[in-house]
Amino acid sequence: xxxxxxxxxxxxxxxxxxxxxxxxxxxxxxxxxxxxxxxxxxxxxxxxxxxxxxxxxxxxxxxxxxxxxxxxxxxxxxxxxxxxxxxxxxxxxxxxxxxxxxxxxx
Amino acid sequence: xxxxxxxxxxxxxxxxxxxxxxxxxxxxxxxxxxxxxxxxxxxxxxxxxxxxxxxxxxxxxxxxxxxxxxxxxxxxxxxxxxxxxxxxxxxxxxxxxxxxxxxxxxxxxxxxxxxxxxxxxxxxxxxxxxxx
Numbered sequence: 166x167x168x169x170x171x172x173x174x175x176x177x178x179x180x181x182x183x184x185x186x187x188x189x190x191x192x193x194x195x196x197x198x199x200x201x202x203x204x205x206x207x208x209x210x211x212x213x214x215x216x217x218x219x220x221x222x223x224x225x226x227x228x229x230x231x232x233x234x235x236x237x238x239x240x241x242x243x244x245x246x247x248x249x250x251x252x253x254x255x256x257x258x259x260x261x262x263x264x265x266x267x268x269x270x271x
Numbered sequence: 272x273x274x275x276x277x278x279x280x281x282x283x284x285x286x287x288x289x290x291x292x293x294x295x296x297x298x299x300x301x302x303x304x305x306x307x308x309x310x311x312x313x314x315x316x317x318x319x320x321x322x323x324x325x326x327x328x329x330x331x332x333x334x335x336x337x338x339x340x341x342x343x344x345x346x347x348x349x350x351x352x353x354x355x356x357x358x359x360x361x362x363x364x365x366x367x368x369x370x371x372x373x374x375x376x377x378x379x380x381x382x383x384x385x386x387x388x389x390x391x392x393x394x395x396x397x398x399x400x401x402x403x
Contacts, residue, residue: 177363182386183309190316237303240366244305260308 168196169270172214174205175236176221184218184236187260192267215270218263232270234263294322295397298340300331301362310344310389318393342396344389358396360389375399 173185185199200208206225209217217226217233222245226233235245236258244258249271255262299311311325326334332351335343342358352359353373360372362384370384374395381388 177368179362179384179386179389180306180309183306183313186316186386187309187312191312236305240303242303257303258305260305260312263305 168194169215169267170196170198170212171216171218171267172198172200172205172208172212174200174202174208174217174219176202184263188263188267191264195267216267232266234258234266293400294320295342295393295400296322296324296338296340297393297396298331298334298338298343299323299325300328300334300343300345302328302346310386313386314390314393317390318397321393321397341400342393357399358392360384360392362389 171188173181173188175181175184181199185197188195188197198208198212198214202219202221205217205219206223208214209225209229214230215232217230218236219226219233220236221238222233222235231249233247235247237244243254243256245252245254246262246266248266297311297314299307301307301310307325311323314321315323324334324338324340328346331343331345332349334340335351335355340356342360343352343356344360344362345352346362347364348359348361348371357375358373360370362370364371368383370381372379372381372384372392374392
C-alpha cells in the first residue's frame, strides 16, 4: 500500500500551514497536501485523500472521503472526527489526537 | 584587617556568557488548543534553539511573570503582555484573518499572516534577546 494521503484544508492560512508541517515533521510516513478551503472539493476529486482535515465539511467530503476531521467549525471548541464512517464529537482537540488518527487510519 | 565582601561573581566572563547564551523563550497562549500545540511543535522542529512553553490563555499573565518570555503568541493581548514583553503576536484576535504583532516597539499589521511570518518574528525575537 502507498503512503496514506492527507489533505489539510482548514481555515486561516497559518493554522493550515502549521497542521500540514506538523504532520509532515511528526508523521513522515504520510503524504500531506494543503488546499485552500475554496478548492477543497476539486482537490478531493484530484487527490483521492484517505483523510481530510477541514473547518467545514462539504457534501463532497461526506460522500467521497472515508476519514475526515471537521476542526473547530465556526471557531467553536468542539470538533467532529469521522473514522471509517463512524462519527464522534470531541471537545478541545489536541495535536496528539490528529497525530494518532494519522498513524491509525483504517 | 577583614577583607571587604567581594560581590563580584567568581567568574564574571562565564556569568556574562551564560546570560547571553540563555535560549530565547517563546510563550504560546493562543487558542484553540490544537493550533497552539501545532505552532509550538513546528517552532520546536524548525527553530530548535528556542525554548517553548504552551499555556492556557487564562494563564498568560502569570506565565509572563514566571517564564520571562522573549516572545508571546496569543489570541488576545493583555496589559501585562504589552507592558512586559518586547515581541508579541496577537493571532486572529477576532477569529478572522487579521493579526497584529509588536516587534521591539514596532507595530505590524497582517491581513493574512503566514507561518513563515511567525517564524521570521521568532528570529527577530531571538536577535533582540541576544543583543540585549
